[in-house]
Amino acid sequence: MVSRVWYTTVYVRDFARAMDFYEKTLGLKLRRKDDKFGHGSFATEGALFSVQRVEGEQASMAGRQTGIGFGVEDLDAEHQRLSEKGVKFTMKPERQSWGGYLSMFSDPEGNVFYLDELRKT
Numbered sequence: 001m002v003s004r005v006w007y008t009t010v011y012v013r014d015f016a017r018a019m020d021f022y023e024k025t026l027g028l029k030l031r032r033k034d035d036k037f038g039h040g041s042f043a044t045e046g047a048l049f050s051v052q053r054v055e056g057e058q059a060s061m062a063g064r065q066t067g068i069g070f071g072v073e074d075l076d077a078e079h080q081r082l083s084e085k086g087v088k089f090t091m092k093p094e095r096q097s098w099g100g101y102l103s104m105f106s107d108p109e110g111n112v113f114y115l116d117e118l119r120k121t
Contacts, residue, residue, distance in 0.1 A: 007041070007048035008068055011061040012109045015040070015053040021108050022051060025085050026070070045071075063110030075101055075117035082115075093117075 012018035028042035038053025
């Protein structure tokens with residue numbers, strides 16, 4: 001039986017720039033980095049977050065809406081912190097009709113992510 005999302009991968013063209021963004025700008029904890037194969041992973045609560053370099057015909061896999069959401073305790077504070085670091089938000093924090101509070105941002109490759117305030121259930 002499938003019981004857990006184990007990892008997710010985002011595709012990028014500029015591996016070094018992407019790794020720098022996720023580690024230094026977002027603050028994710030680096031788990032592994034392999035420059036030769038253009039693959040890196042970060043340890044997050046729940047599932048691993050991976051970055052994979054793509055080239056040639058596969059380059060079109062980069063720069064998309066990922067459907068991936070990063071959870072934060074205080075969305076307003078994190079939105080401000082990341083904005084000050086130059087992160088481009090495609091949607092400012094908004095309360096959703098279903099009760100969530102989230103915003104959206106893009107990485108330097110144009111991949112779009114959710115930034116979602118964690119809710120207590």
